[in-house]
Amino acid sequence: MGERFFLYDDIVQTRTRFVSFMGDKQRFDLAIIQSDRYYGKHLVLDIQGGRFAIIGQDDLDEPGYLEDVYKLDEEDAGELREFLYEVI
Incomplete structure (x- = not known):
């Protein structure tokens, strides 16, 4: 292998x-990561x-x-979105 x-x-x-x-039908286990990367968005695992995504307020509205x-x-x-609105 090269350099x-x-x-x-x-x-x-x-x-x-x-x-x-x-939630009403399922359990959510999340890791929400904040850093200086991703232009103020959060990495939500x-x-x-x-699964994971880089999420900001604009993404929640999409x-x-x-x-x-x-x-x-x-x-x-909808349940996940409601929760993420509170923390992001």
Whole structure:
């Protein structure tokens, strides 16, 4: 293997919140990561589902965004959206 070419290799301080809550039909286990990256948006990891997205207020307002990223139905996405509005 030749010399490794890095596009970037940064170490940054983050603030991570681990939260679990029960919706009407499903449990949400999330890690919400804040850093100076991603233009003020948060990295939201669905720990059980193995999915993640970089989310800001504008993304929460985008119809169908959470449904698509986290493979949720409209009701479950609504519960997640309501929670994320409170913390993002």
